[in-house]
Structure formats: structure tokens, C-alpha cells
Amino acid sequence: MARSKSRGASLTLWLALAALVVMLDQFFKQLILANYQLGDATYVTSFFNIVRAHNTGAAFSFLAGASGWQRWFFVVLATAASLFILWLLRSHPQQRLFAFSLSMILGGAVGNVIDRLLHGYVVDFLDFHWAFLSPMFYRGHFPAFNVADAAITAGAIGLILDEILRVRRGR
Numbered sequence: 001m002a003r004s005k006s007r008g009a010s011l012t013l014w015l016a017l018a019a020l021v022v023m024l025d026q027f028f029k030q031l032i033l034a035n036y037q038l039g040d041a042t043y044v045t046s047f048f049n050i051v052r053a054h055n056t057g058a059a060f061s062f063l064a065g066a067s068g069w070q071r072w073f074f075v076v077l078a079t080a081a082s083l084f085i086l087w088l089l090r091s092h093p094q095q096r097l098f099a100f101s102l103s104m105i106l107g108g109a110v111g112n113v114i115d116r117l118l119h120g121y122v123v124d125f126l127d128f129h130w131a132f133l134s135p136m137f138y139r140g141h142f143p144a145f146n147v148a149d150a151a152i153t154a155g156a157i158g159l160i161l162d163e164i165l166r167v168r169r170g171r
Contacts, residue, residue, distance in 0.1 A: 010093035014103040021107025025147035026114060029123040041127065048128055053144040054121040075116050078109045085109075097165070101158030104151040111148030122146065 036042075036052035043049055085106045093099050115122040124144035133140040 010099070011090055014089050014093055014099045017100070017103040018107035018110065021104060021148070021151045022111045022114070025108070025111035025151070028125065028147055029111075029115065032123055032125045036125075047130055048126075050125055051127040051144050053124040053127075054119070055124050055144075056121045075113055078113045078116075082106055082109050082113075095162075097158055097162040101155040101162060104155030104158065106155075108148035108150075108152035108155065111146070111151070122148075124149070126150070 032050070032052050036050075038052055038054060041049045041051040085102050089099055089102050089106070112122045124146050126146060127141060127144045129137075129139065129141040131140050133142060137143070
């Protein structure tokens with residue numbers, strides 16, 4: 001009984017972290033939508049701007065040029081991934097790095113699904129640019145992204161690190 005209660009408390013923590021990611025993501029996206037028109041940009045530093053961009057595709061605008069079906073495809077894909085992540089979190093809440101990483105991915109996925117459902121696109125606003133990126137990206141601008149994307153990336157890095165550590169412990 002005590003173990004079940006501890007597991008529930010841990011699961012609650014991970015779900016609260018995912019909810020925090022969603023809230024932060026949606027808060028900043030609402031600020032951008034309220035104060036910027038599509039294409040507007042504010043210079044912040046020599047390598048960073050705040051912009052308003054819409055992405056109808058996935059990472060790096062993958063499938064952005066499709067005829068509209070991709071909106072629902074990505075909603076279904078993210079929903080299925082979220083359900084799987086919930087199952088994993090429920091099964092392994094005591095594995096801190098693993099659960100943290102999954103929570104970040106879950107929060108990011110839900111944040112971007114909300115955008116797709118409300119707007120038909122994901123609102124991106126963080127624009128980093130460096131000259132050394134010019135051979136890969138137009139004028140050295142890394143594709144604009146948002147808090148949800150950053151959380152998904154942090155979660156993916158965490159999962160890789162968790163696996164590396166797990167393998168090393170097994171030796």
C-alpha cells in the first residue's frame with residue numbers, strides 16, 4: 001500500500017511538471033499572438049530575436065507544404081505518443097531522469113497539440129542565428145521554435161543520457 005501511494009505521489013510530480021511546461025508554453029505563445037503579427041521580429045541580441053512564425057509542419061517545418069492533412073496527422077501522432085508516455089510514467093515514476101525526460105516530452109507535445117487544435121499551426125517565436133549556420137540555414141537562422149520544442153529537445157537529450165547511464169550501470 002505504501003509503495004502504491006509513493007508511486008502515485010511520484011506520478012503526480014511528473015504530471016505536474018508536464019502541466020507546468022504546457023502552461024509556460026501557452027503563456028508565452030499567447031503573449032506573442034497578442035503583441036506580434038506574423039513575420040514581426042524584435043532584435044534582442046546579435047544572435048537572438050523574438051519573432052512570430054507559424055509552423056503547419058513538424059520539426060524544421062517537415063510537411064509544412066502539405067495540403068492540410070498534416071495538421072490532423074500530427075495531432076493523432078502526438079496524442080498517441082502522449083498516451084504511451086502516460087503509460088510509461090505510470091509504470092516507471094521512480095526512475096527520475098527517465099520520468100523527468102518523459103514529462104518534458106509530454107508537456108511539449110501537449111503544448112504543440114493545443115496550438116494545432118486552436119490555430120491549425122504551431123506558434124514559434126525563438127529565433128537564434130549565427131553566421132556559422134549559414135551553410136545549413138538561410139542567413140544562419142536556426143528554424144524558429146518555442147518552449148514546447150525546447151522541452152521536447154531537453155526530454156530527448158535526457159532519454160539518451162538515461163540510456164547511456166543505464167548501459168554503464170549494467171557493465
